Amino acid sequence: MGQLANCPQCGSLYIQNKFRSVCEACYKKEDQLFQTVYEYIRKRENRMATLMQVVRATGVEESLIHKFIKQGRLQLAQFPNLGYPCDQCGTLIREGKICVECRDELKKELNTMKEIEERQRQEQTKTTERATYHVIDRDFLK
Known part of the structure; x- marks a missing residue:
């Protein structure tokens, strides 16, 4: 309705x-x-x-x-x-919502963001691994 x-x-x-x-x-x-x-x-x-x-x-x-x-x-x-x-730049297009150039630029930006996120995830994993300490309580072992 x-x-x-x-x-x-x-x-x-x-x-x-x-x-x-x-x-x-x-x-x-x-x-x-x-x-x-x-x-x-x-x-x-x-x-x-x-x-x-x-x-x-x-x-x-x-x-x-x-x-x-x-x-x-x-x-x-x-x-x-x-x-x-084109919804992004205004160039005349015949299909879709954005032109080929804008689509390629958007793909490039998305790939860059994925790479940045992957690097951040790897660094966080390394930081977590480096920050793990094992302490032995010598009084407990006696």
Whole structure:
């Protein structure tokens, strides 16, 4: 069951669900804008259009076009010059949430953190081994 929420675009109340993040009226407006974008890029002469060319030609906001791509409504295989920004650096990408460079940097940082943790664990083990003392109570042995 959905939750009662305010539409992020117009502020009206609606029942939020996993399929729609806006109210019915705003969804219909978005759908009309999607049709405008799709009809523009569907034409053979516009299939190679860049994102900025589509924005200028249709008047649809760039963020809304990104939303259409992320929702899978626009298939990038058919439109090679379209994409959406990397969540980390903003470079245009065609799949995932972050670009290859950011992913590689993140992997490098994770590996560095693993190495640091392993060294700390080894040093702690050495310190524990060195700090163990065995004392013989000579009076006890008599």
